[in-house]
Amino acid sequence: MRCPYCGHLDTRVIDSRPAEDRSAIRRRRSCDECGKRFTTYEKVETIPLIVIKKDNNREQYDRTKIETGILRACYKRPVSADAIQKTVNAVETEVFNREEKEVSSTVIGEIVMDKLKSLDAVAYVRFASVYREFKDVNTFMEEIKKFLDK
Incomplete structure (x- = not known):
């Protein structure tokens, strides 16, 4: 995952848990380059309806x-x-x-x-x-x- 602050490609997952509605995974990430933290959400891709x-x-x-x-x-x-x-x-x-x-x-x-x-x-x-x-x-x-x- 690309860091939204510095653009570096190496980030690591610090914490994962289900999102509030349980339809996605909330991940806290940390950038190996600048050290800043950010949150991403991972959701199952559905077929376009x-x-x-x-x-x-x-x-x-x-x-x-x-x-x-x-x-x-x-x-x-x-x-x-x-x-x-x-x-x-x-x-x-x-x-x-x-x-x-x-x-x-x-x-x-x-x-x-x-x-x-x-x-x-x-x-x-x-x-x-x-x-x-x-x-x-x-x-x-x-x-x-x-x-x-x-």
């Missing part, structure tokens, strides 16, 4: 879009930041465990709704109202009835 949108456009998977959607749904709800991150991680894990190179945004939306259903009922209905593009109160009420019946 392509998302097929509703209009059939394709774009690269972006975790922040899922995170933003869930954050909006949970806005002013008694849901902790930790619970939101765990939900985002669970959605991402389920998407990547499909081991497909392309996945429909509809599939991702359904996974998010499934996770939100058990996280917070209001957040679920908020997300569903945007995701399913409710046109009127009747379609909104039908979704709430489906939720209450389960």
